[in-house]
Amino acid sequence: ANLPPAKTGHVASQDEKREFMSLFPDIVRDLTEVGSLSDIPDAQKWYAKVLQYNAVGGKMNRGLAVSLSFKIIASPELIKPETIREAHLLGWCIELLQSFFLIADDIIDGSDMRRGKPSWHCHENLGLSAFNDAILIEAGIYKLLHKHFRNAPYYMDMLDLFHEMTMNTALGQALDLLSCPAGQRPNLSKFTMERYNSIVKYKTAFYSFYLPIALSMYMAGIRNTDNVRVAGITDRELHRQARTILVEMGQFFQVQDDYLDCFGDSSVTGKIGTDIGKGKCTWLSVVALQRASPSQRAVMEKHYGIPEQSSIDTIKALYKELGLRATYRAYEDSTSSMIRTHIQQISRGLNHNVFFNFLDKIHKRSR
Amino acid sequence: ANLPPAKTGHVASQDEKREFMSLFPDIVRDLTEVGSLSDIPDAQKWYAKVLQYNAVGGKMNRGLAVSLSFKIIASPELIKPETIREAHLLGWCIELLQSFFLIADDIIDGSDMRRGKPSWHCHENLGLSAFNDAILIEAGIYKLLHKHFRNAPYYMDMLDLFHEMTMNTALGQALDLLSCPAGQRPNLSKFTMERYNSIVKYKTAFYSFYLPIALSMYMAGIRNTDNVRVAGITDRELHRQARTILVEMGQFFQVQDDYLDCFGDSSVTGKIGTDIGKGKCTWLSVVALQRASPSQRAVMEKHYGIPEQSSIDTIKALYKELGLRATYRAYEDSTSSMIRTHIQQISRGLNHNVFFNFLDKIHKRSR
Ligand SMILES: [Mg+2]
Ligand SMILES: [Mg+2]
Ligand SMILES: [Mg+2]
Ligand SMILES: [Mg+2]
Ligand SMILES: [Mg+2]
Ligand SMILES: [Mg+2]
Numbered sequence: 001a002n003l004p005p006a007k008t009g010h011v012a013s014q015d016e017k018r019e020f021m022s023l024f025p026d027i028v029r030d031l032t033e034v035g036s037l038s039d040i041p042d043a044q045k046w047y048a049k050v051l052q053y054n055a056v057g058g059k060m061n062r063g064l065a066v067s068l069s070f071k072i073i074a075s076p077e078l079i080k081p082e083t084i085r086e087a088h089l090l091g092w093c094i095e096l097l098q099s100f101f102l103i104a105d106d107i108i109d110g111s112d113m114r115r116g117k118p119s120w121h122c123h124e125n126l127g128l129s130a131f132n133d134a135i136l137i138e139a140g141i142y143k144l145l146h147k148h149f150r151n152a153p154y155y156m157d158m159l160d161l162f163h164e165m166t167m168n169t170a171l172g173q174a175l176d177l178l179s180c181p182a183g184q185r186p187n188l189s190k191f192t193m194e195r196y197n198s199i200v201k202y203k204t205a206f207y208s209f210y211l212p213i214a215l216s217m218y219m220a221g222i223r224n225t226d227n228v229r230v231a232g233i234t235d236r237e238l239h240r241q242a243r244t245i246l247v248e249m250g251q252f253f254q255v256q257d258d259y260l261d262c263f264g265d266s267s268v269t270g271k272i273g274t275d276i277g278k279g280k281c282t283w284l285s286v287v288a289l290q291r292a293s294p295s296q297r298a299v300m301e302k303h304y305g306i307p308e309q310s311s312i313d314t315i316k317a318l319y320k321e322l323g324l325r326a327t328y329r330a331y332e333d334s335t336s337s338m339i340r341t342h343i344q345q346i347s348r349g350l351n352h353n354v355f356f357n358f359l360d361k362i363h364k365r366s367r
Numbered sequence: 368a369n370l371p372p373a374k375t376g377h378v379a380s381q382d383e384k385r386e387f388m389s390l391f392p393d394i395v396r397d398l399t400e401v402g403s404l405s406d407i408p409d410a411q412k413w414y415a416k417v418l419q420y421n422a423v424g425g426k427m428n429r430g431l432a433v434s435l436s437f438k439i440i441a442s443p444e445l446i447k448p449e450t451i452r453e454a455h456l457l458g459w460c461i462e463l464l465q466s467f468f469l470i471a472d473d474i475i476d477g478s479d480m481r482r483g484k485p486s487w488h489c490h491e492n493l494g495l496s497a498f499n500d501a502i503l504i505e506a507g508i509y510k511l512l513h514k515h516f517r518n519a520p521y522y523m524d525m526l527d528l529f530h531e532m533t534m535n536t537a538l539g540q541a542l543d544l545l546s547c548p549a550g551q552r553p554n555l556s557k558f559t560m561e562r563y564n565s566i567v568k569y570k571t572a573f574y575s576f577y578l579p580i581a582l583s584m585y586m587a588g589i590r591n592t593d594n595v596r597v598a599g600i601t602d603r604e605l606h607r608q609a610r611t612i613l614v615e616m617g618q619f620f621q622v623q624d625d626y627l628d629c630f631g632d633s634s635v636t637g638k639i640g641t642d643i644g645k646g647k648c649t650w651l652s653v654v655a656l657q658r659a660s661p662s663q664r665a666v667m668e669k670h671y672g673i674p675e676q677s678s679i680d681t682i683k684a685l686y687k688e689l690g691l692r693a694t695y696r697a698y699e700d701s702t703s704s705m706i707r708t709h710i711q712q713i714s715r716g717l718n719h720n721v722f723f724n725f726l727d728k729i730h731k732r733s734r
Contacts, residue, residue: 039565042545043538104502108495125550128475131498132544135471135537142530150527159526160517163509170502171410177499178409183492198406 013064020064023088024056030147031140050133051140053123054099055092057115058270061361062098063091065212066219069354074220083219089148090158090215093141097162097207100141101169103134108177109274116270138166154218161214165207172203180279186305188289188297196286197251204257205250210243213354217242230348241349245342249355252335253362258282259328260367262316268367276315279305284324291322336363380431387431390455391423397514398507417500418507420490421466422459424482425637428728429465430458432579433586436721441587450586456515457525457582460508464529464574467508468536470501475544476641483637505533521585528581532574539570547646553672555656555664563653564618571624572617577610580721584609597715608716612709616722619702620729625649626695627734629683635734643682646672651691658689703730 028051032044067087071079105111106119107130113119121130141162149155176199180186217223217239227235261273262284275282285304292300299318303311319325336359343355395418399411434454438446472478473486474497480486488497508529516522543566547553584590584606594602628640629651642649652671659667666685670678686692703726710722 037538040538040542040569043542043569046541046545047538104498108498127549128477128495129544129549131471131475132537132540135533136541139530139534139537142527143534146527146530150523156517156523156526159523160509160513163506163513166502167506167510170499170506171404171407171414173499174413174503175407175410177496178413182494182496202407202410 016064016068017060019084020060020067020088020091021056023085023092027055027089027092027144028052030144047136047140050120050136054103054120054133054137055095057117058095058098059361059367060091060095061358062208062212063088063095065358066091066094066216068357069213069216070219072351072354072357073216073222078220086148087216087219089144090219091212093144093162094207094212094215096137096141096144097166097169097211100134100138101173101207103130103137105173107131108173109278111271111274113266113272114270116267154223157218157223158215161211161218165211168202168206169204172199172201172206175199176203176280179281180305185301186279186281188285188300188304191281191286191289193286193290196281196283199281200251200254201247204254205247208253209246209250209358213242213246213358214239216354217350233348238349241346242354245339245346245355246358248339248342249359249362252339255283255328255331255335256362256365258284262319263325263328264366270367276304276312277307284319284328287324287327288319288322292318296322332364383431383435384427386451387427387434387455387458388423390452390459394422394456394459394511395419397511414503414507417487417503421470421487421500421504422462424484425462425465426728426734427458427462428725429575429579430455430462432725433458433461433583435724436580436583437586439718439721439724440583440589445587453515454583454586456511457586458579460511460529461574461579461582463504463508463511464533464536464578467501467505468540468574470497470504472540474498475540476645478638478641480633480639481637483634521590524585524590525582528578528585532578535569535573536571539566539568539573542566543570543647546648547672552668553646553648555652555667555671558648558653558656560653560657563648563650566648567618567621568614571621572614575620576613576617576725580609580613580725581606583721584717600715605716608713609721612706612713612722613725615706615709616726616729619706622650622695622698622702623729623732625651629686630692630695631733637734643671643679644674651686651695654691654694655686655689659685663689699731 028048031051032048037044067084070083070087074083102114103120106114107121107128111119112122117123120133121127126133142159145155145158145162149158152158175195179190179195179199217235222229222235222238224236224239225234229235229238258275258280260269261271261275261282264273266272274280275284285300289297289300296318299314303314306312339359340356343352343359346352395415398418399415404411434451437450437454441450469481470487473481474488474495478486479489484490486497487500488494493500509526512522512525512529516525519525542562546557546562546566584602589596589602589605591603591606592601596602596605625642625647627636628638628642628649631640633639641647642651652667656664656667663685666681670681673679706726707723710719710726713719
């Protein structure tokens with residue numbers, strides 16, 4: 001029991017995950033309980049099936065981050081079994097938001113695998129009606145929040161935040177899709193690092209990184225107000241601080257995701273890359289264009305965004321020729337240490353471990 | 368100026384519609400204003416385009432119903448330009464909810480036309496990324512509500528109501544889709560009038576009929592509380608009363624929609640029917656099965672849900688043979704007068720005109 005943290009770290013995290021997972025049956029029951037919907041039992045049965053297939057699996061870092069962060073920042077008297085359970089509930093709401101977006105993203109991107117099994121729209125030939133199941137899952141978030149938090153002082157803040165994060169993610173997805181509009185060749189002149197950073201900030205960083213920590217802050221009583229907590233710094237400012245760091249981390253995370261889409265091991269990532277064939281504005285494509293000679297740029301113009309395997313192979317060969325794997329390794333190290341520095345520069349604000357814990361989860365990840 | 372109401376009715380309604388429409392540019396501006404999203408101008412431009420194509424058009428009965436009802440039920444001192452404008456804003460939120468569901472529904476049902484023009488996913492070969500635009504539109508509802516109502520005493524009630532209505536609609540859509548699961552023949556043994564009524568209650572009636580009136584009630588100060596307003600009747604009970612009548616009206620409306628899908632004039636409805644080819648559980652199919660001889664049932668078993676034109680023609684011929692057009696006319700008259708009776712039976716409650724006005728809008732409609 002007195003082992004140093006480094007040794008117990010992994011075990012503690014497994015325990016957390018088990019505790020988190022143990023709430024899932026209650027989530028399904030809350031969302032599919034008969035009660036007022038007793039006249040449509042088939043829809044309720046279907047909903048349970050949708051949740052079981054889609055809401056569980058993956059790394060669950062987003063969902064777990066709420067309670068982990070809450071335990072670090074809340075005052076000790078707030079930390080008790082009921083509040084931990086509430087933090088887990090909020091974590092599940094984020095996992096639902098994630099699975100809402102993943103179902104839609106996989107249909108739109110034409111991705112057939114997710115978390116090592118067929119994507120929902122490929123499961124039992126479900127097809128496009130999978131969209132409606134995504135809507136059901138999103139609606140579940142608000143049913144859970146209403147059931148468990150409607151009397152909490154931060155209920156309205158939480159609703160507003162979920163709405164804002166949803167809007168941001170959809171705007172990011174829209175930008176992502178605009179980089180290669182339907183029936184057109186990708187517009188490579190728009191593939192700049194600046195644009196890339198905007199896309200990933202909106203489509204990934206807000207909901208994956210800022211959302212869990214912001215929710216834990218609400219639970220700890222830190223809301224978007226001018227209340228002064230730490231020397232001279234308002235709660236609103238604490239949120240702004242966290243947001244800045246967490247958006248950086250989210251962008252880092254998405255660069256990794258882009259790298260793994262091309263160079264990752266499908267048996268580890270559980271999904272099959274589609275970025276090159278779909279002509280996505282990815283970190284790899286942006287860096288490739290920054291470094292390409294005119295003739296290499298011509299290869300990009302000709303083959304990028306063509307779904308045929310031969311074109312995809314040509315692009316992958318170009319990426320290797322440009323040394324992008326080494327560039328990525330260097331980027332990973334330098335970005336990770338830059339983020340560490342930014343965290344340490346917070347002299348008055350949240351406990352640094354909120355950020356370090358999250359960063360440790362994603363550094364050098366292979367899935 | 369002193370013409371009797373029957374003569375001014377139409378003109379007044381055109382004025383209302385013009386006033387309602389005149390708010391649309393503000394809606395687009397609210398949703399796409401640069402401000403905090405100045406770093407993603409392309410996404411904002413795209414969003415404006417999505418709204419312009421999808422949010423306008425159609426009959427707009429849902430959107431207009433909020434202000435019409437508000438003017439009937441609110442106490443005179445509440446009725447002023449600012450509150451009428453707020454009622455219109457809420458009306459636009461319902462129109463956004465509608466267009467969110469229509470975009471998704473048209474993708475899922477494979478419907479290529481809507482409101483006399485190509486469905487959004489068919490426009491400029493947009494394809495499946497249209498679904499992300501549906502998500503953007505839904506997120507717009509909450510951005511508008513936050514901007515204009517976050518300080519209203521009924522803000523939380525309204526959010527909860529939009530969430531509940533969204534969940535109900537998605538559950539209804541799930542049931543609708545389950546009547547003919549992907550890659551399977553429709554399960555005609557499940558095509559009962561009871562099941563049909565449940566499907567349409569959830570997929571149509573709540574958001575199209577109860578939602579606008581409930582919002583006008585919130586604005587008028589009638590919330591889900593035990594406050595007693597009329598002799599011995601609580602505000603909660605007023606909502607229950609309205610809900611019961613409005614769900615009946617919504618079911619009536621959906622029967623009409625099903626009839627028009629098969630027998631309507633595309634140049635009037637602005638859409639092309641897909642119900643027979645998709646094997647939907649419709650009012651026509653349920654009544655047909657109730658009346659079918661064993662051999663006619665065999666025709667249904669063989670041809671219903673087959674998208675080939677010859678099968679569709681066979682089913683339409685069967686519907687005619689079974690006299691379903693006359694049955695529908697009789698149903699329309701008897702249901703309309705039954706609903707009128709139910710409205711008149713409300714002795715203590717909302718002004719009957721709230722319901723009569725809405726009913727008048729849909730009786731004998733051809734689009
Ligand atoms: Mg994808
Ligand atoms: Mg994508
Ligand atoms: Mg990816
Ligand atoms: Mg349809
Ligand atoms: Mg449909
Ligand atoms: Mg229809």
